[in-house]
Amino acid sequence: MAEHDTTKDTGAKSGVITIKKYANRRLYNTATSSYVTLDHLAEMVKEGSDFVVTDAKTGEDITRSVLTQIIVEQEGKGQNLLPIKFLRQVIGFYGDSLGGLVPRYLEHSMEAFHQNESHMRGAMGEAMKGLFPMQRLEEISKQNMTLFENAMKMWNPFAAVNKNATAAAPNGAAAQPAEKAEEIDALKSQLNVMQAQLEKLVKDRG
Numbered sequence: 001m002a003e004h005d006t007t008k009d010t011g012a013k014s015g016v017i018t019i020k021k022y023a024n025r026r027l028y029n030t031a032t033s034s035y036v037t038l039d040h041l042a043e044m045v046k047e048g049s050d051f052v053v054t055d056a057k058t059g060e061d062i063t064r065s066v067l068t069q070i071i072v073e074q075e076g077k078g079q080n081l082l083p084i085k086f087l088r089q090v091i092g093f094y095g096d097s098l099g100g101l102v103p104r105y106l107e108h109s110m111e112a113f114h115q116n117e118s119h120m121r122g123a124m125g126e127a128m129k130g131l132f133p134m135q136r137l138e139e140i141s142k143q144n145m146t147l148f149e150n151a152m153k154m155w156n157p158f159a160a161v162n163k164n165a166t167a168a169a170p171n172g173a174a175a176q177p178a179e180k181a182e183e184i185d186a187l188k189s190q191l192n193v194m195q196a197q198l199e200k201l202v203k204d205r206g
Contacts, residue, residue: 017044017051021062027053042070098184 019041020028029036044051045067053066075082093099 015050017049019051019053019066020056021053021066022056027066028056038066038070038073041066042074045070101184101188 017029017031019036020030022028027036027038027041028034029040041051041053051063052061053063054060055062071082090102093102
């Protein structure tokens with residue numbers, strides 16, 4: 001074990017910290033040469049530290065599964081950020097032909113939401129100093145909620161298209177491949193429009 005623990009973190013030079021996970025489930029931070037917990041990794045995420053988690057034996061990148069474990073732990077502590085309906089909808093897209101659009105949409109939506117949240121924090125700081133109109137603070141708050149609500153509503157058109165396509169098919173059969181392709185193209189176009197609107201919203205607010 002020790003010979004692995006003393007290996008230099010090649011990712012540290014590029015600003016990315018390598019975390020190694022061993023068979024005993026212990027996590028080792030190669031940048032600080034110390035063992036860490038999921039709580040430590042959660043704090044690193046909040047601080048903006050970039051890291052990857054690899055299997056110490058195979059070298060496989062397991063960052064996604066570890067981040068998922070962090071979310072599960074945080075949710076278990078009562079910090080329920082993910083609505084049950086949202087979780088059900090996400091699970092429903094696994095194995096679905098439209099599932100490939102979900103990561104792209106969520107990434108852009110959350111990036112725009114994060115930037116909007118940063119503006120709101122700044123506005124609150126200025127408001128506390130009496131230097132920022134409260135009307136502007138309320139406006140940003142409403143826009144922030146609208147952005148999030150629009151992101152959640154995006155799931156409904158997907159579900160509706162799937163249901164309509166199935167209902168329209170003869171004898172309840174699935175829609176023909178050509179029709180499915182047209183539906184996916186239409187949804188991609190809708191996604192592009194919404195992405196542009198999100199980017200414009202953030203740009204205008206900047």
